[in-house]
Amino acid sequence: MIVKERTKPLILFKLDSLLERIPMNFPKKPDILSDRAKFNAGFNGEKSLDYHLTDLPQENYYIFHDLRLPRDKTKNLYFQLDSLIITPHYCLIIEVKNLIGNLYFDHQFNQVIRTRNGIEEAFPDPIIQVEYQASCFKEWLSSHKIAGIPIFYLVVITNIHSVIKISPSYKKSLNKIVRGKDLIRTIHRLTKNYTHRYLSQKDIKKLSKLLIKNHKQINIDILKQYEIRKEDIATGVICPYCGKLPLKREMRHWLCLACSNKNAEAHIKAIYDYALLINSQVKNEEL
16 A cells, blocks of 8 residues: 655756756756766656566555655754655665676675766765665664564665676675566565564554655755755746747737747746746745
8 A cells, every 4th residue: 555655856947947957057057967867867767666566565565755754853853764664573675776787795894886888976875775764763662652663674676687796705695676567576575474463553653744744845945955945947938839039928828929829828937937047935026
């Protein structure tokens, strides 16, 4: 049962709006495009994971996507889980990686070396990342008087074209890395091996409400992130047909002087852009 759906990350909406409203030759546009591609690849990998999870029975498997829970509210510290599965017998944290190429998991330096088109690139070890998430989640459960239930974790490689290689000293973590197609088999194996019931249905429903209540979506200041001034953002209503701006306001509609199309509601997108890029609150005069 999916308790919390996966949705398009807010950061992607912000990046899309930003890219529409900065000049083609804007100095930081390549960095923004690169970041947008990375976030989109991650989101696509997580969506492909969701396809595999549809094979789980509806009963006894409670699935939460994109959870961001407080670790220390006084310091504004949070930890994030790509996917969490709660069963009466255990909890399973899933970290999704949508990396394409030859992947070498190097235990000595705690990294993944990706080789693609002859170019090597290093990424942080996802096992260490998901171990940290499991530790944070255990602390979070304990802070809400929930203890004892086993917590497992997996790193799921969703790209079917990736070649996975493991360094010899990495073997102790070998069973923590699975491909998307093997995920359900791994979950069924866990369920078969761990039959003690730690949570009742009532407990799980209570925990589900607690997770949803404590979840807080990340909302970064996108202009501050890329050191962009408000004055650098193009204002006006964007044409939904050709992408030009600004449109001309005529009687009850907007007119694009570039493609001659008319639209009565094109301003709604501009209001959303303002909320995403500038502020979610605005006075009529400023708008």
